[in-house]
Amino acid sequence: MASLKTLFYLGVCLCAWIITTADINLPAAENLHWVSIDFKTILKWTTKGDKHTVLYTWGQNDWIDTRGCIGVRKTECDLTEELQDFDRPYMADIRTVPEIEDDLDDPEDYPHTESKSFNPYKESSISIVSFTVQAVDESTVRVDITDTLSGIHRDGKQLSIRDIFKKELQYKISYSKQGTSGKREIKSDSSVKDVSGLDAGYSYCFTVAAFIPSRAKAHQQGPWSLHQCTAEIKTQGLSGGVWVGIVFISLTAIIITITVTVLCCRHRRHGSKRLQQSTQTSGPV
Structure with a gap:
């Protein structure tokens, strides 16, 4: 019996040693x-x-x-x-x-x-933002950006990145005339920006990225969004060149009309004089 107890205790000690060793080697x-x-x-x-x-x-x-x-x-x-x-x-x-x-x-x-x-x-990185574009007039487009929701909750409300960064949040807006390579870039302090000075009658493409200038450079800007393009803006008026052409043609027509009228009047006066002279010459003696 003594030998069995000894073996039992030895086995327990061995298991404990194995477990301890395993823990140490985790x-x-x-x-x-x-x-x-x-x-x-x-x-x-x-x-x-x-x-x-x-x-x-x-x-x-x-x-x-x-x-x-x-x-x-x-x-x-x-x-x-x-x-x-x-x-x-x-x-x-x-x-x-x-x-x-x-x-x-x-x-x-x-x-x-x-x-x-x-x-x-x-x-924390800021994800790609979504936005829409809408023509305000023939030379202005409104960019309406949706502030991304964050993972932070306060009082049952899910905060947006605008709620967190407040005035520190800006957006970069890059745009170009469709079919051209020249790009312009502006910044906006708000989520709605009217981009003016565009060429009338052309489609423009826009892309947007969140920008936090107070951060270190490596974490300032989010990724650029997909492009959104406007439809070609149909102008209600006529271009300056067309108006110049219309004025030129109108003036030419007026000059021609006046010239023809003057010539006709002169011709009539000359005709009347010849008629009177002819009548006087053929009268009774």
Whole structure:
């Protein structure tokens, strides 16, 4: 019996040693990087199929467990809800955890990898914006831009990027006459911009990109949108050249009419004189 007990205890110790050794050899997560578009922020990493718990912090605060990424096997964690205070420098820590966690273990002893600092307000990418174009008159087109919705919610409302950036948000508008290569670019502080000084009767194509000049250059501008083109603007009046032609023809017609009238009057007067002279010459003696 003594030998059986000895073997039993030896087996227990061996299993404990194997588990402990396995825990020590747990691989840390690798290739941590942030992916954030319109303030929807996801932390991604690579793993060898292990379980991970994601924590985050800012400033000198303690690490906080994420609500949806505790002991998970997936290789990404959506931190949008945790980063609602968007203008802060956040850091994340991914800890590799064993299949069976012991209450006596100190989680800080597990292999872990910290991310780089990330500030959504300064670094979150802005996606392609949508807009419409409409002719105001023969030389002006109105560009109406839709402010993109963000991943941030306040009081039950989903905020737009205009709600977040306020006056810091601008738009770049690039446009050109259809069929030509020459482009012009202007900036707009608002979501509606009238582009004037266009050549009447031509179609123009527009493209728009969000622009935040207060950011570092690498994060200032979003991608350019698809082109939107106007229909050819049909002018109600006539062009200057046509009017010049009309005036020239009218003046010519008037001059010809006056000239013909004068000549006819002279011819009539001369005819009357000859008739009178003829009558006087052939009268009775």
